[in-house]
Amino acid sequence: MSIPYYVAPEQLMKDRADYARKGIARGRSVIVLQYCDGILFAAENPSRALHKISEMYDRIGFAAVGKYNEFEVLRVAGVRLADLRGYSYDRVDVTGRGLANAYAQTLGTVFTTEPKPYEVELVVAEIGMSSEGDQIYRLTYDGSVADEHGFAAMGGQAEQISSELTRLWRPGLTLKESVQLAGALLSTSGNASEERKLQESSLEVAILDRTRTAARKFTRITGNALASLLAE
Numbered sequence: 001m002s003i004p005y006y007v008a009p010e011q012l013m014k015d016r017a018d019y020a021r022k023g024i025a026r027g028r029s030v031i032v033l034q035y036c037d038g039i040l041f042a043a044e045n046p047s048r049a050l051h052k053i054s055e056m057y058d059r060i061g062f063a064a065v066g067k068y069n070e071f072e073v074l075r076v077a078g079v080r081l082a083d084l085r086g087y088s089y090d091r092v093d094v095t096g097r098g099l100a101n102a103y104a105q106t107l108g109t110v111f112t113t114e115p116k117p118y119e120v121e122l123v124v125a126e127i128g129m130s131s132e133g134d135q136i137y138r139l140t141y142d143g144s145v146a147d148e149h150g151f152a153a154m155g156g157q158a159e160q161i162s163s164e165l166t167r168l169w170r171p172g173l174t175l176k177e178s179v180q181l182a183g184a185l186l187s188t189s190g191n192a193s194e195e196r197k198l199q200e201s202s203l204e205v206a207i208l209d210r211t212r213t214a215a216r217k218f219t220r221i222t223g224n225a226l227a228s229l230l231a232e
Contacts, residue, residue: 016117020141023119027065029155029186032123032148033169034134035178038210038217039125042182045204053206055218057082057094059127061208065155066120066141074103074122091215096126100137100145108143117141121154127208127217131171153185161185179205179221179229200226 028044030052041053041063054075056062064071078099086094111117122139136148151169153161164185187198205221
């Protein structure tokens with residue numbers, strides 16, 4: 001009779017975490033940051049069809065890095081949950097915190113019970129009536145949730161970008177200043193001495209705009225509008 005193969009639980013969890021982190025590190029970075037009138041999402045993404053940034057509900061946005069097929073499944077599930085909750089109860093009952101908790105449960109379950117963890121990191125962001133009410137939740141592959149203040153970065157150069165955001169970000173940035181800051185940081189490669197100039201065609205940018213009178217606050221910024229914001 002063969003002896004069953006045994007792996008210590010601690011080693012199994014470590015191997016899964018290392019596997020997920022390596023997959024996420026291969027992805028291009030995403031930045032989410034507050035500006036004076038809302039929350040900005042920016043990602044290096046030359047594709048016009050496969051989005052890393054999406055609308056979730058009226059005042060809630062979604063951003064992700066990692067394997068597209070995995071975070072797209074999570075995005076669709078989140079949109080359906082938000083629609084169902086808003087239809088069954090009231091639109092104000094759909095909150096970023098509720099969606100972040102739902103994602104945390106799903107990611108945690110997959111990480112501990114499935115053979116392969118999801119190679120994804122997510123941000124769920126919600127704007128309030130003022131900047132003090134804005135919420136940014138960052139979720140990792142194992143279901144951990146971090147309540148970020150001011151900004152969050154994910155993907156390949158997340159650590160480097162977060163360090164620069166800590167130094168350069170300040171409350172009350174204008175939209176133009178925020179777009180230029182995000183574009184500059186996304187242009188910085190893994191080698192700090194080497195910079196690429198990202199054009200608007202290589203960037204995916206969207207905002208949750210508190211000043212919009214419509215109930216839905218999510219807006220994509222593309223083409224000439226994005227080029228003018230990036231221009232010095």
